[in-house]
Amino acid sequence: LSAICLLSSVCPIEWQTDHQGFKLVNKSVIQNKIEAIGEFAGGEVSLVVNVASECGFTDGHYKALQQLQRDLGSSLFNVLAFPCNQFGNQEPNSDQEIESFVRKTYGVTFPMFSKTAVSGTGASATFKYLIESSGKEADWNFWKYLVGPDGKVVGAWGPTVSVEELRPQITELVRKIILKKKEEL
Template sequence: MTHLPTRFLINRNLIRLASFSSILRRGRLNSLILASSSSLSHPVKTPVLCSAVGVSSRKSVFVGFRASHTMASQSNQPQSVHDFTVKDAKGNDVDLSIYKGKVLLIVNVASQCGLTNSNYTELTKLYEKYKDQGLEILAFPCNQFGSQEPGSNEQILEFACTRFKAEYPIFDKVEVNGSNAAPLYKYLKSAKGGLFGDSIKWNFSKFLVDKEGRVVDRYAPTTSPLSIEKDIKKLLEKA
């Protein structure tokens, strides 16, 4: 057996000890990084020199999950009025995607309001003038304001169609404010709040919707339908 010089053996052992110590330090550093990143809601950005495989893979998985979750949430959210299904006055489902390519004026109506005569009269005039050019008026009866729409769907239809010659669709009675508000109205209010706030203020609030189902404007109950004719024409003329 060959006997190596004592000095050589000592130096070789020191090198091994230094390498082992370095490995231990890196392992502890990586463990600390993993522990700290798992305790945070968002993984920390580690420096390049701390390129621990564990940290990198955990961070990639987390970011990938967050991106997928965000995309899924966005895909579940309505993107336009066309994503909704509502009930007509007879209780049948109506998919609003049938109105793609149409300009919509969506109004919450009432039969016993001080604004009833003027609004119904002007809505009928607008519809007669522009229905062949692509305008649709969607009327949603609502009894939340002064209990001024107390009748049944049949009574509301007879009132609007007989007295005001309304040819546009009148839907099932809905709530437009509060926790029981129709999903369509929750969307309309979130899409166009502004000076009017989140709630509908009274009967005959109006939402103007373009051909792609996007809410482009909102009008107060006291805004007469004929006064927004120019806005309707502008949307109808767009390709």
């Protein structure tokens, strides 16, 4: 499902959800590339995070998110980062500027998506699904939504809950995928 083609400009993201869970089907901006989002759906664990470059939580969260991505790899787990400027105007830059900043400052290797609304009536379909499924709506930067390999939302946490506090739960979900794959051999 991974189809990559180069683009010269930023394309908006489009998402679909279905009644069975989190289903990523269209496109996202990642380093001026278009990637089929389907590669993040089905069989993987995802930590979906609304991020901001100028927030008090930025440094600690980006460092911890990148370390988690590095430790767990990208074959069974991905951080999916969504820049958002809804809270305190703390993500004012363009998609390209945001990506450049996080790659240079934090060495981010996980997917960075186009800036999007994550709460309220203007929230993207993705975040509407996450809110509906978890019963929790982001009210600040660095909300984290954990999505299991079945596409169901496992939990949601605000910015005061550290990435390290979530690590055991995320690691357990990844471990279960590995064990299931071993059984299938």
